Amino acid sequence: MFFPLSKILGFFAIPSNLVISIGLLGLLLLPTRFARAGRALAFASLIVLAILGLSPVGNALMIPLEDRFPRWDATRGAPDGIIVLGGALSPDVSAARDEVALNEAAERLTVAAELARRYPAARIVFSGGSGALIYDEGTEAPFALRLLEDLGIPRARILLEDRSRNTVENAIFSKALIQPKPGERWLLVTSAHHLPRAIGVFRKMGFAVEAYPVDWRTRGAADALRPFATLGDGLRRSDTAVREWVGLAVYWLTGRSSALFPSPTPEGR
Numbered sequence: 001m002f003f004p005l006s007k008i009l010g011f012f013a014i015p016s017n018l019v020i021s022i023g024l025l026g027l028l029l030l031p032t033r034f035a036r037a038g039r040a041l042a043f044a045s046l047i048v049l050a051i052l053g054l055s056p057v058g059n060a061l062m063i064p065l066e067d068r069f070p071r072w073d074a075t076r077g078a079p080d081g082i083i084v085l086g087g088a089l090s091p092d093v094s095a096a097r098d099e100v101a102l103n104e105a106a107e108r109l110t111v112a113a114e115l116a117r118r119y120p121a122a123r124i125v126f127s128g129g130s131g132a133l134i135y136d137e138g139t140e141a142p143f144a145l146r147l148l149e150d151l152g153i154p155r156a157r158i159l160l161e162d163r164s165r166n167t168v169e170n171a172i173f174s175k176a177l178i179q180p181k182p183g184e185r186w187l188l189v190t191s192a193h194h195l196p197r198a199i200g201v202f203r204k205m206g207f208a209v210e211a212y213p214v215d216w217r218t219r220g221a222a223d224a225l226r227p228f229a230t231l232g233d234g235l236r237r238s239d240t241a242v243r244e245w246v247g248l249a250v251y252w253l254t255g256r257s258s259a260l261f262p263s264p265t266p267e268g269r
Contacts (some may be wrong), residue, residue, distance in 0.1 A: 013246040015052050019045045035042035049235070058237030059223040063136045065193040065244055066218055069211040069264050072187065078119045081178065083113040083191040083209065084144070085170055085198060086128015091138040100147045105191050107214040109144060112189050113151040115212075124153060124180060127161040127170045166249075167198050168256050171205040180207060193240065197247050200257030203266065211264065 012018045023045030029038025051057060088108040093101040116124050126142040126148070141162035148158055161177050164170045167195070180186060190198050192213035202209045217237065228234035251257035 001031060001133070010142070010243070010246075012097075013243060015242050016239050016241045019048045019052070021067045023049075049231070051229035052238040053234035054086055055234070056223070056225050056227050058228070058234050058241055059218050059226055059241075061241035061245065062193055062218050062237060063220060063224055065196060065241060066216055067220060068200070068215070068261070069192070069195045069213050072210060072212045076185075079122050079210070080184040081123040081125060081180075082112055082115050082119075082172055083125045083178075083186055083188050084108055085125060085167070085194070086126070086140040086164070087187070087194075088145070089140055089143055089147070091130070091140050091143055095138055099264075100150075101141050102147075105215045108191065109147055110151075110188055111214045113148055113153055115187065115189070116153045116157065122150065123159065123178075124157050124200060125159045125174055126167040126197055127167075127258045129162045129164045162268075167194075167201050168251070170198070171202045173209060175202075175205055175207045175232045183187070187212040189214060191217075193217065193244055195249060197244060197257065197264050199246070201251060201261035202258060203258035203262065208266065214226055 012021070023042050026038040026041030026045060029035060029041065034039070056222065073239055085108060088102060088105045090101045112124065112126075116122065126141055126144045128144065130136055130139050139162045141160040145155070145158055145160055149155055153232075159177055161170075161173045164173050178186070186207075186209045188195070188198060188202060188209040189212045192215060195211050195213050199209065199211055217240070228237070248261060253261040
């Protein structure tokens, strides 16, 4: 029940979806006795879309997420394993074109391959099924395996978890598959903006992982006042950032995360 509800509510947690829905409602009200309210809603939605798409608000929301966890410290020694979260490729396009179709989060997989070569004794786990509610795009796992093998990682080193539909299930199914032993060190490779939520969920599940951020979307504080050249770019950034902030709040309120905004130190949750 939680998964379908989360997807339905998640649609409206994306700012561009919510704002355009309000604008459409305003247009529908124009021929009615609520025309005045309709005009106000339509006008407000247009203004908010412009702010979200052209102003620096998307960057300002993204930067705290991306800066929450620092780069992984390689001086601590080799990890026992590497967990890579899905979201780096489009399985439906990959299947249709018979090629691995990567998206803007491609570094999740390319960096994982680099780490696998650097630490030849580390096990590699890819965690990613299908998170679609209506249109089933298929699972990412077989295409992730294909890419990792193409990049020189032996099949025997790779474990696939292809049932997870969201970050909570990433943690549940990965832990069940790996069965980590006390003292083992596992890296969690995912987009920098997604790490606070992912780390909080893994900690809540009792799986201590080390954050390995990739796929930065901003330069850091230098982008806090940097506007966007196109409406689409700004809306995409705002949508991504707000979805993560909403996800952090919902996961914490429903007891699925160790903290509202997990910190780099486990003691700080």
